[in-house]
Amino acid sequence: MSITKEQVLEALKNVDDPDLKKDLVTLGMIKDLEVNGKNVNFTVVLTTPACPMKDMIHKACVNAVLHFVDKEAIVKVHMTADVTGNKKTGPLLPKVKNIIAVASGKGGVGKSTVASNLAVALTKQGASVGLVDADIYGPSQTIMFDVVHEKPMIKVIDGVNKIIPVESYGVKLLSIGFFADTSQAIVWRGPMAAKALTQMFADADWGELDYMIIDLPPGTGDIHLSLVGAIPLNGVVIVSTPQNVALADAQKGVGMFQLPQINVPVLGIVENMSYFTPAELPNNKYYIFGKDGAKMLAEKLDVPLLGEIPLVQSICEAGDAGRPAVMQDGTPQSIAFMEMASKVAQQVSMVNARRAENGVGRAEVVS
Numbered sequence: 001m002s003i004t005k006e007q008v009l010e011a012l013k014n015v016d017d018p019d020l021k022k023d024l025v026t027l028g029m030i031k032d033l034e035v036n037g038k039n040v041n042f043t044v045v046l047t048t049p050a051c052p053m054k055d056m057i058h059k060a061c062v063n064a065v066l067h068f069v070d071k072e073a074i075v076k077v078h079m080t081a082d083v084t085g086n087k088k089t090g091p092l093l094p095k096v097k098n099i100i101a102v103a104s105g106k107g108g109v110g111k112s113t114v115a116s117n118l119a120v121a122l123t124k125q126g127a128s129v130g131l132v133d134a135d136i137y138g139p140s141q142t143i144m145f146d147v148v149h150e151k152p153m154i155k156v157i158d159g160v161n162k163i164i165p166v167e168s169y170g171v172k173l174l175s176i177g178f179f180a181d182t183s184q185a186i187v188w189r190g191p192m193a194a195k196a197l198t199q200m201f202a203d204a205d206w207g208e209l210d211y212m213i214i215d216l217p218p219g220t221g222d223i224h225l226s227l228v229g230a231i232p233l234n235g236v237v238i239v240s241t242p243q244n245v246a247l248a249d250a251q252k253g254v255g256m257f258q259l260p261q262i263n264v265p266v267l268g269i270v271e272n273m274s275y276f277t278p279a280e281l282p283n284n285k286y287y288i289f290g291k292d293g294a295k296m297l298a299e300k301l302d303v304p305l306l307g308e309i310p311l312v313q314s315i316c317e318a319g320d321a322g323r324p325a326v327m328q329d330g331t332p333q334s335i336a337f338m339e340m341a342s343k344v345a346q347q348v349s350m351v352n353a354r355r356a357e358n359g360v361g362r363a364e365v366v367s
Contacts, residue, residue, distance in 0.1 A: 105249025146322020
């Protein structure tokens with residue numbers, strides 16, 4: 001007996017998206033369904049190419065057809081992605097689907113390292129990504145992306161001069177470091193710094209992006225408030241280290257973004273320098289700064305723990321050399337950054353889904 005499309009769709013209603021808690025058919029994630037005899041072909045359109053549940057969803061789809069339709073069916077599932085986003089990103093960034101800030105309660109915890117590796121990891125997973133170095137007083141992304149001596153080009157678009165971001169490792173990048181003397185301290189009052197930051201959004205041609213990562217200054221202050229007022233953030237990632245003093249400041253950072261007048265979703269906490277792993281003993285973990293600090297804070301604040309990044313010398317060396325550590329394929333640090341990026345993308349998809357359900361910000365797929 002031949003298999004019908006109706007039978008396949010009915011079977012796939014038994015496969016739920018683990019994050020969105022609805023079946024793939026209801027969510028409209030099944031596309032290009034073709035049935036020929038016992039051959040079944042269809043595409044699953046995920047909400048992000050970095051979906052950590054991709055393999056599980058693929059297997060569940062195959063099993064659903066075999067179990068509910070025909071155990072002799074030959075099922076081919078093609079996995080693709082169309083990143084969901086907040087369509088109302090405002091006049092500054094009309095073609096950017098998701099804007100994610102990376103923040104920390106204090107300096108020295110590796111916030112910029114996390115931001116750079118998050119951007120590159122998302123790019124490696126198939127997304128189009130931009131990065132704004134908004135750490136006005138201590139820009140470092142030009143070093144981390146090996147573009148210290150690059151200068152953004154100016155292009156006239158519709159009669160208006162636009163800055164063209166510099167591209168490195170597939171990431172579009174703008175930093176105040178491009179426009180300031182790297183040997184001089186940047187001494188600006190709050191309004192001037194906020195204006196410079198806004199110009200990197202308003203006066204640049206970012207094109208279409210799945211994700212824009214914003215590397216914020218450490219702490220809480222004018223830049224953060226100005227950013228929230230000008231840019232519709234999808235969420236913020238908080239970076240900390242395991243020490244109590246860093247965790248206390250991280251908690252303040254979470255609290256700031258959760259204030260009613262700010263109200264930016266906290267996607268979760270990343271624990272940097274989580275444990276030490278010697279190069280010669282890659283399977284060993286030494287918790288020299290304490291263990292499970294960020295995990296316990298995340299549980300206390302009811303936010304996800306997005307990743308535990310090892311303390312590895314090559315991460316620092318990679319940043320100084322202008323080649324983010326996530327590009328060291330197969331290493332513990334690369335794996336940790338890739339997993340972190342998948343969890344960040346997962347949380348963004350969940351935030352977008354909740355906004356769509358609640359009619360807030362009209363989170364939807366941007367075509």
